[in-house]
Amino acid sequence: MPHYTYDDYVHWEGRWELIAGHPIARMPSDTPHHQMISGLVSTVLSEAIKETGCKKCKVYCPVDYKVANDTVIQSDVLIICGEPAEAFLDFPPVLVVEILSPSTALRDRYTKFEIYESSGVRYYIIVDIDKEIFEVYELKEEKYVLLENDFDEPIDFALDEECTISVILNEVW
Secondary structure, three states, rough: OOOHHHHHHOOOOOOOOEEEEEEEEEEOOOHHHHHHHHHHHHHHHHHHHHHOOOOOOEEEEEEEEEOOOOEEEEEOEEEEEOOOOOEEEOOOEEEEEEEEOOOOOHHHHHHHHHHHHHHHOOOOEEEEEOOOOEEEEEEEEEEEOOOOOOOOOOOEEEEEEEEEEEHHHHHHH
């Protein structure tokens, strides 16, 4: 099986991810419910950042995150503190949100979990839209720790030295 790189990836048509040199086809379009939840999560996070007055941190919806020359992934929602210098993100986002779907749940829970953890993404939020629950992980000593929280109460996310947002995740539902 061929081993692909970012130089190959940029020429492909359609929606793809590249994990350890292996192409992964993405569904042509997420379901309307998935897209709605993605938009609501983006809005809640954007409003929280706006309330802090932070100009450095911003919410993005799918952006290529080039983890390595043979690994390029996209998350549903992410927060970046700083400006990407390339057409892709070449440094870890501070917060990533993946919304589970039947075709991506295993990859989101295992493969991407490990990639985000090993690349230094500070917060990883998995959203199960069928159960209407969140799993919030924080990177501590290079390992993700599941945060126990009442998602009707504010959760603080320290995005950088100057920006901490407070979010009530259940506002999404």
